[in-house]
Amino acid sequence: MFSQLKSRFGSGLAVGIIGMIAIWLIGLVILPQILMVDYSFRPNLLPADIGGPKDVYSLTNYETLFSNKIHLAIFFKTIWSSVLVTGLTLVVSYPIAFYLAKVATPQKAALCLLLLIIPFWINEILRTFSWYIILAYKGPLNALLLGLGLIDRPVRFLSGDGGVLIGMVYAYILFMIFPIYNAIESLDTNQIKAARNLGAGWIRTHWRVVIPHAKPGIATGCIMTFMLAAGSYAVPALLGSPGSRWFTQIIYNWFFEGGDWNQGAAYAFLLLIICIGFIALVMRIFKVGLGDIAK
Amino acid sequence: MDSSVHLDNTVMQFGDFTAIQKTDLTIQSGEFFSFLGPSGCGKTTILNMISGFIDPTQGDIKIGGKSMRGVPANKRPTSMIFQNLALFPLMTVAENIEFGLEVRGVSKSERKKASDRLLELVALEGSGAKKVSELSGGQKQRIAIARALAVEPQVLLLDEPLSALDLKLRQHMRTELKAIQRKTGITFIYITHDQGEALTMSDRVAVMSAGRIQQVADPITLYRDPHTAFVASFVGENNGVSGKVIEANSDLVVLDCGPLGKLAGRSQSNIAVGADATLFIRPEHFRLQAENGMHTLGATIDEVNFEGAYLTLNAKTPADQALSIQLGTHQYSESLKKGAPVSLSYNERDAIVIAGGDHV
Numbered sequence: 001m002f003s004q005l006k007s008r009f010g011s012g013l014a015v016g017i018i019g020m021i022a023i024w025l026i027g028l029v030i031l032p033q034i035l036m037v038d039y040s041f042r043p044n045l046l047p048a049d050i051g052g053p054k055d056v057y058s059l060t061n062y063e064t065l066f067s068n069k070i071h072l073a074i075f076f077k078t079i080w081s082s083v084l085v086t087g088l089t090l091v092v093s094y095p096i097a098f099y100l101a102k103v104a105t106p107q108k109a110a111l112c113l114l115l116l117i118i119p120f121w122i123n124e125i126l127r128t129f130s131w132y133i134i135l136a137y138k139g140p141l142n143a144l145l146l147g148l149g150l151i152d153r154p155v156r157f158l159s160g161d162g163g164v165l166i167g168m169v170y171a172y173i174l175f176m177i178f179p180i181y182n183a184i185e186s187l188d189t190n191q192i193k194a195a196r197n198l199g200a201g202w203i204r205t206h207w208r209v210v211i212p213h214a215k216p217g218i219a220t221g222c223i224m225t226f227m228l229a230a231g232s233y234a235v236p237a238l239l240g241s242p243g244s245r246w247f248t249q250i251i252y253n254w255f256f257e258g259g260d261w262n263q264g265a266a267y268a269f270l271l272l273i274i275c276i277g278f279i280a281l282v283m284r285i286f287k288v289g290l291g292d293i294a295k
Numbered sequence: 296m297d298s299s300v301h302l303d304n305t306v307m308q309f310g311d312f313t314a315i316q317k318t319d320l321t322i323q324s325g326e327f328f329s330f331l332g333p334s335g336c337g338k339t340t341i342l343n344m345i346s347g348f349i350d351p352t353q354g355d356i357k358i359g360g361k362s363m364r365g366v367p368a369n370k371r372p373t374s375m376i377f378q379n380l381a382l383f384p385l386m387t388v389a390e391n392i393e394f395g396l397e398v399r400g401v402s403k404s405e406r407k408k409a410s411d412r413l414l415e416l417v418a419l420e421g422s423g424a425k426k427v428s429e430l431s432g433g434q435k436q437r438i439a440i441a442r443a444l445a446v447e448p449q450v451l452l453l454d455e456p457l458s459a460l461d462l463k464l465r466q467h468m469r470t471e472l473k474a475i476q477r478k479t480g481i482t483f484i485y486i487t488h489d490q491g492e493a494l495t496m497s498d499r500v501a502v503m504s505a506g507r508i509q510q511v512a513d514p515i516t517l518y519r520d521p522h523t524a525f526v527a528s529f530v531g532e533n534n535g536v537s538g539k540v541i542e543a544n545s546d547l548v549v550l551d552c553g554p555l556g557k558l559a560g561r562s563q564s565n566i567a568v569g570a571d572a573t574l575f576i577r578p579e580h581f582r583l584q585a586e587n588g589m590h591t592l593g594a595t596i597d598e599v600n601f602e603g604a605y606l607t608l609n610a611k612t613p614a615d616q617a618l619s620i621q622l623g624t625h626q627y628s629e630s631l632k633k634g635a636p637v638s639l640s641y642n643e644r645d646a647i648v649i650a651g652g653d654h655v
Contacts, residue, residue, distance in 0.1 A: 190377045190381035193377070194377060196369045197374055197375045198398060199395050201369055212385045
């Protein structure tokens with residue numbers, strides 16, 4: 001890499017570029033992570049005891065999760081809810097992505113993409129808060145449903161998991177639509193016509209031709225959505241009810257309310273490791289390789 | 296089974312653009328029928344209407360006498376071979392062929408039997424387990440044919456399926472397609488801009504231009520008796536000479552072609568004396584020696600090309616019109632060279648006069 005940079009920019013600039021990348025990578029990415037790994041294996045001590053005889057490495061912080069039934073339940077609920085969010089987002093995004101890639105005229109597709117992107121220029125907290133207003137007991141959605149006569153009395157969307165699910169599907173929809181859109185767009189339209197021509201109905205055409213082709217895009221979208229959902233803090237904090245706590249909120253509590261960074265770090269790493277393991281498992285089941293996703 | 300296709304006063308418009316002018320045409324059951332025309336003439340639109348990807352703006356498509364209006368593409372008794380073949384790359388060869396049967400709920404063992412039989416028909420026995428990407432261009436072509444035939448269509452639609460193949464393979468596939476058509480007795484509707492393909496394979500050809508069918512005829516009639524100037528110049532090579540009608544007796548018409556003198560040719564339609572008309576003479580109908588009753592015009596040679604079995608001459612008339620002449624190589628002599636004068640004779644029975652002065 002150095003010789004390439006050197007031949008292009010000269011040795012002075014090359015050293016500068018490599019140096020800056022090194023500072024960024026080591027100082028801002030690797031060292032803090034190592035620090036957190038280090039934290040997670042050590043007990044939470046008073047400043048005076050740090051470095052003393054009590055400061056020994058152990059797995060105690062990691063074991064805490066498995067001995068705390070409530071935290072463990074919230075942990076699995078977070079994974080399960082993230083799966084739900086991913087599934088819902090996929091169901092909502094696939095038709096949109098197919099429409100954009102194969103049905104809409106280029107002008108319409110461009111307009112739709114713009115309309116999808118514009119809300120994402122607004123800060124995530126504000127976007128989520130707008131859902132808080134929409135879904136409120138006396139909010140516009142209830143007013144609309146009441147007005148249309150679809151319900152007799154307002155629904156409490158925000159108690160329970162409903163609000164969190166809706167908020168997350170909305171927050172991560174673009175991460176699902178774009179990879180699937182890209183995948184479907186690269187499908188030769190004649191393949192769809194050929195399937196139709198051979199007698200396939202719409203469902204079978206999608207199942208046998210479009211979805212197998214779009215599988216890498218679907219996998220990419222699902223992985224991104226799942227990771228973002230499992231690691232989300234703002235949406236459950238704003239739209240959640242006491243019954244729908246997210247595991248990230250517990251990590252937050254350890255860090256900023258419990259003041260126990262060591263415990264928080266261990267929880268954060270557990271979430272990361274188990275999410276990665278879960279994704280690896282799902283990729284195996286659906287026979288998706290890493291190479292497919294990198295495309 | 297009646298598998299005729301009837302375009303019943305069909306019109307297709309896209310917004311303000313009329314892709315297909317009002318067309319009434321019946322393609323017989325079991326016929327090998329071609330639509331021939333330059334790109335953009337509307338031939339693919341006709342195929343899309345028959346297969347059900349689009350519905351005509353006016354009129355109807357009837358297959359076997361049944362109206363196809365409102366019948367979706369997946370319910371029509373047609374199957375199509377696409378220009379790029381559109382084989383399913385993620386399926387094996389056998390899965391590709393069996394797809395249409397799978398859709399129809401045919402059992403696995405029946406499907407296997409059908410795909411084996413079809414692989415034999417296209418001479419690719421034992422390739423069922425291969426991936427599509429492992430096949431050569433010609434093999435893919437044959438798999439596409441097998442896949443389309445698997446659903447036992449009444450009508451097979453072919454959208455320039457040979458255009459991507461090299462010349463040798465293309466000629467080979469022509470014979471094979473014709474043989475498959477004879478064996479199966481299915482109505483073949485073939486779309487092409489390549490007149491060689493259309494003329495060699497078809498029972499009848501429809502020549503199209505700008506959304507209109509110019510002429511429907513068997514290949515020999517199309518070549519010998521073109522009805523319009525477009526057909527005369529699009530099918531095969533032709534030399535058009537414009538003039539004014541000065542005499543019209545039964546089917547023979549005499550034109551005054553200015554500096555070229557009086558020239559005569561056959562005509563199917565009645566052309567009035569005094570009207571503008573164009574005389575078409577094929578390059579191979581010119582002779583260097585005039586025989587009895589032949590017409591002669593003088594020209595100057597521009598270029599002589601030796602092509603093996605024959606010679607082509609490019610020449611210019613005194614009216615500065617370019618002519619193309621094809622002669623058997625045995626007629627070659629030293630005097631045929633650039634700049635030399637040449638007198639070209641033709642038999643009036645070989646020339647065609649078509650109304651209208653502006654032939655190109």
